[in-house]
Amino acid sequence: MPLWIYYSLLVIVLWGVVGLLQKLGANRISSRSLVIWLTVGYLLLVPVLWTAGIGALAPRDILLGVLSGFTNGLGAWYLFASLEAGAKASIAVPLTALYPLVTVVLAIVILAERLTPLQWIGVSTAIIAGAMVSYETGEPQKGP
Amino acid sequence: MPKWLRYALLCIFWWGVFGLLAKLGSDKISPADMQVLFTGGMLPLAVAAFVTGGNKIDTDRLGVTYGVLIGVLAGLGSLAFFAAMAHGKASIVGPVTSLFPLLTVILAVTVLKERMNRVQLAGIVLALIAIAVLSV
Numbered sequence: 001m002p003l004w005i006y007y008s009l010l011v012i013v014l015w016g017v018v019g020l021l022q023k024l025g026a027n028r029i030s031s032r033s034l035v036i037w038l039t040v041g042y043l044l045l046v047p048v049l050w051t052a053g054i055g056a057l058a059p060r061d062i063l064l065g066v067l068s069g070f071t072n073g074l075g076a077w078y079l080f081a082s083l084e085a086g087a088k089a090s091i092a093v094p095l096t097a098l099y100p101l102v103t104v105v106l107a108i109v110i111l112a113e114r115l116t117p118l119q120w121i122g123v124s125t126a127i128i129a130g131a132m133v134s135y136e137t138g139e140p141q142k143g144p
Numbered sequence: 145m146p147k148w149l150r151y152a153l154l155c156i157f158w159w160g161v162f163g164l165l166a167k168l169g170s171d172k173i174s175p176a177d178m179q180v181l182f183t184g185g186m187l188p189l190a191v192a193a194f195v196t197g198g199n200k201i202d203t204d205r206l207g208v209t210y211g212v213l214i215g216v217l218a219g220l221g222s223l224a225f226f227a228a229m230a231h232g233k234a235s236i237v238g239p240v241t242s243l244f245p246l247l248t249v250i251l252a253v254t255v256l257k258e259r260m261n262r263v264q265l266a267g268i269v270l271a272l273i274a275i276a277v278l279s280v
Binding site: 001011013018022030037038040044045050058060064065066069072075077079086092098100101113118121122123129136 | 151152155159161164172179182183186208211215216225227228234237239245246261266273280
């Protein structure tokens, strides 16, 4: 199996656990406070990760990295805003799960990536599956 | 267009752009450097969250613990995301990594004893098929 798949599975595991923790923490602090505390969590990793030093990096790459964090946070911001504006979570969350569609279009148009027919089937299936898995109905159910 | 829909579409757009920027950056610099810079990009939003929240932060101890833990795990997750982007195509890594709710649903069923509906169950099956097809 290609190397990217192992990293991607690791992403699914880590972000999947994050989703569970969000369910657990959601009723305890506001979404704004969550953004602040999760940023503290990100900051805790920085001393561990900081090796090269920003000075060793090209300005273009610094900009790309910073903008990746900003756009990721901005997306989450708009999801919260959508829910605050009265969106049903059972509609808005599966809808926003379609975001890879935009990445696919940009990768094909801007990066000139090309997919085989089988990969197209896999990519389409994955995007649909992501929306379906995110489709939570009804009120949160408590365990016994 | 209702406000909530416009915001949801903006969410889709910015998360989609995030995938492209992650690919462009990860092709050049290490996942660790990307994650440090990514954190820098989050800072203005954390400040905005503080200001628009009326300069208040909730300090419920368990809530804070979850929040910080979410940040650490999400940060480690995005390290892996940048590594995946460095080794694969954005048009494949984007859709595959977006399947993370798959695990959240399974954990919610096993840990929180939540029920999963038929759409989610079918989604899990489709997600596994997609991963199998793409990992060939």
